Amino acid sequence: MLRIAVVGSGPSGVYAAQTLVQQREVPGVRVDVLDRLPAPYGLVRYGVAPDHEKIKSLQGSLRAVLEDERIRFLGNVEVGGELLSTERLLELYHAVVYCVGAARDRMLGIPGEELAGVHSATAFVSWYSGHPDAVAEAFGLAEVDSAVVVGAGNVAVDVTRILARGEAELAPTDMPQRALGALAESGVRRVAMVARRGPSQGKFTTKELRELGTLPGVDAVVDPAEAALDPVYGDPAAAAALPAVARRNLEVLRGWAERGPGGAGRRIDLRFYLRPVEILGGPDGRVSGMRFERTAPDGRGGVTGTGVYEDIAAQLVLRSVGYKGVPLAGLPFDPATGTVPHAAGRVVRAGRASVGEYVAGWIKRGPTGVIGTNRPCAKETASSLLQDAGALAGRELPGDPLDALRAAGLRPVEWPGWLAVETAEADLGRSLGRRSVKIPDWQGLLGAAGLA
Structure with missing residues (x-):
């Protein structure tokens, strides 16, 4: 039997586990999927917006994998901490696959x-997804009239949409009650989503972008003069040559520019060619607005500053300019890319591939792609591991790793514990007159799992 640990139960980890147990070349593979959190599914549970139920339904397919008898879920297990080092983990398994994502957001540096x-x-x-590490605060939404979201990707679109949505539209989701209550009391009436470059260079997908224009009681507004700064915007031939997603995005944005504001109670302004320069504050130490420099296309796909500045009032600023991986104690790390050095998924130490240690997902390739991108990424890593199976399987293991984890002082949440959390969240939802509602704190999750 080849016993493998997969660290991380998000899509990349689950896809890696699935590939490993379903292949036929190496019989008898068993996989433990370890996660620091008591709950599985990674960013599908804690990163996909609660009103995106179709994407969140992917949990069903991930669940089916984790219920495979050859796979064991062990939550509440932190790798690289005081109780379980990466070195010790490799002693307990023939191989370890790290699928730990990219947990750090990029700063604006202003x-x-x-x-x-x-x-x-x-x-x-x-916070609105109920992550147990989230700060238990309401982001001061009751005192916010105007917000600025810096970024032009799907996460920027998500947070803009949540800020602009009404309570009635969010109540049917699994959003934690404290977040729903804070959003119900929100004073936000205007959200500016600001990008350095032009409409044709946005990183959002068309479905997510189009949603901003369908929110009840919300106007999605594009300034025609600002959009026209994009050299592709007024050139049908150039627009036709764009990739399909960029072309569709441009069509949506052009429609909003031509339509203009409609006098709704809330408004989303999609702003382009503005580079963040400074966040402005009031005497109380709180943000009061942002200063941007107008940019212009440089003819090479980038932008250059024009020396013209604009201030946008805001009592809340959310930066959404990308993610970076963070080092995991015991593994090599490239700070420039935020990834673990690897060769086809094999961890590289001192210039040589380390047989027995592997990576998949964002910690392998950086924060790029969509959920489906994790499948081929995980498959490549699993293929490398299986090629090494002959060398790996010869090492005798000390016994069931679960016993060793408990002996080290860890309290793993096994699958029945997770099912108990699901039941508790369904009960919580019923008590609030809602559907299943997330338990947003460590104590509540561990208590529901029977580890209080």
């Missing part, structure tokens, strides 16, 4: 980021 009211989009997403 004055004023330390002001109260300035947050990462990651923190905001974690």
